[in-house]
Amino acid sequence: MANTPYPESYYAASANGAPPRPALQDDVETDVCVIGAGYTGLSSALFLLENGFRVTVLEAAKVGFGASGRNGGQIVNSYSRDIDVIERSVGPKQAQLLGQMAFEGGRIIRERVAKYNIQCDLKDGGVFAAITAKQMGHLESQKRLWERFGHTQLELLDQRRIREVVACDQYVGGMLDMSGGHIHPLNLVLGEAAAVESLGGIIHEQSPAVRIERGANPVVHTPQGKVRAKFIIVAGNAYIGNLVPELAAKSMPCGTQVIATEPLGDELAKRLLPQDYCVEDCNYLLDYYRLSADKRLIFGGGVVYGARDPANIEAIIRPKMLKAFPQLKDVKIDYAWTGNFLLTLSRLPQVGRLGDNIYYSQGCSGHGVTYTHLAGKVLAEALRGQAERFDAFADLPHYPFPGGQLLRTPFAALGAWYYGLRDKFGY
Missing domain, CATH: 3.50.50.60 (FAD/NAD(P)-binding domain)
Structure with a gap:
């Protein structure tokens, strides 16, 4: 066998x-x-x-x-569509119940780690990083939304504050969620x-x-x-x-790609992410990254619709990493891999x-x-x-992808291309 x-x-x-x-x-x-x-x-x-x-x-x-x-190893609250989108779809009563559950998964992880003494490098703190003023406005609305459902471990970060938690010049602000965090998945x-x-x-x-x-x-x-x-x-x-x-x-299965650098050493790692929080940006096709326990940068992003394995993962992800951290241009990539997640319409x-x-x-x-x-x-x-x-x-409510299994991949890729353009031009 x-x-x-x-x-x-x-x-x-x-x-x-x-x-x-x-x-x-x-x-x-x-x-x-x-x-x-x-x-x-x-x-x-x-x-x-x-x-x-x-x-x-x-x-x-x-x-x-x-x-x-x-996966990227990030503990991120809520769902891929947030509670306000759910509320518009199903009404306030059902949304209230789903909203109450939106922050429970992270608590379950921490309870499991403590109860069963699981050694998985658990760290607290996750940052949503805004690249545009519009994305920052969305984070301000998201904070109000999450607080309406009882989630209060949130802090908005202005441009000065976000520089204190991540050494990346492309962010105008962000939001820190201390109930977020990261693990060795x-x-x-x-x-x-x-x-x-x-x-x-x-x-x-x-x-x-x-x-x-x-x-x-x-x-x-x-x-x-x-x-x-x-x-x-x-x-x-x-x-x-x-x-x-x-x-x-x-x-529809979709692939996402991840790389891990060689160990950066304590000094460089501390400069990049001084508080050891994980980070994801606010683009539709987002990038995400964090430090491992041995001070590697684990950086992921990109989506391959239909879950094909790309021929050269490093060629896809390394430019994204260098856009965020040009100071890593001479750093070696030790690992590159892909994994599939399941997308619904x-x-x-x-x-x-x-x-x-x-x-x-x-x-x-x-x-x-x-x-x-x-x-x-x-x-x-x-x-x-x-x-x-x-x-x-x-x-x-759930629906099949238009065109069935034959056409779901090109339709989804076309939609992602459209949203990628919106990210690029700041819409």
Whole structure:
């Protein structure tokens, strides 16, 4: 049987040790079968195990193989579309409930790290950086919006203040969110997997779900075994393929690229990001960056629609890094990698149930680190019969991409080109 390793990345090279997790080779029974050992799946598994469920997790490759182990490592609150957009779409009552949950994911991460002693280089503080006066005005509105929903750990940064937190000349201001922050994403998911196993959960790696047998007692088939369960949670996101065709029709895998420099040394790292906050700009096609624990700059950006792997990631991302930090022109790039996230047309997550016993969450649209941890809690609540928060997500409207799977990639790329022009000319 094929053994799929982690792709080469800084995270894989610096990952904490993990035990072998053999592929499923038997027929087993459990209360809940979770498909996907990323943040969504493991967050669901942890909440379920803490409430007395038996849980088996199936992972096609290795724990955190997908976006959970390859992302920028930034803890960013809310959703890819903010609460005001949701409010205009669904009305104030549903938006109120979703708004109350918008800042919960980061708290769940911190609770998990503390409770299970997860070593993932957690740092507090995230900056939204404005390149134009219009973007700064948006941040001022965003601060008022978030404070309306009880989120108060925010500070607007004028041009002088933002120079104190990031040595980049292109920003006119920004907003600091002290409940944001950053982590080593693969070590976080590995720590969560260990927590699942400490509570009696079973994780099988190299065990892709190849077919779901639906019905009153659903069965998940793998190449060498099967899991009979009372409930199934589909948590594969951009790596689920066509396992559930009705979900694939309403989403599109997209790739984002990340590089990691050689270690910069304490002095240069301190000059670039004196408080060790993470940063993302306010463009539609945004750039994001932070320091690693060993003082590398991890810099990401760009989107490849349809999730193709670019031939030269460094050629795409290094110019973006040098635009922000020209002082790094002689710095070597040690790692370059790509990872896929799942985009929805609304850019809001898709949550729901197929039949009576197959639950799913997908489509974080690039905002997944915090949302996936919240999603696990919401899915676990639904399986326990507490569906109010689940229903608030499930009732969000979602639509298939125009033109179906054949045309969704060029249409999305055309839209991104348009918004990229708007970013470029400051609209």
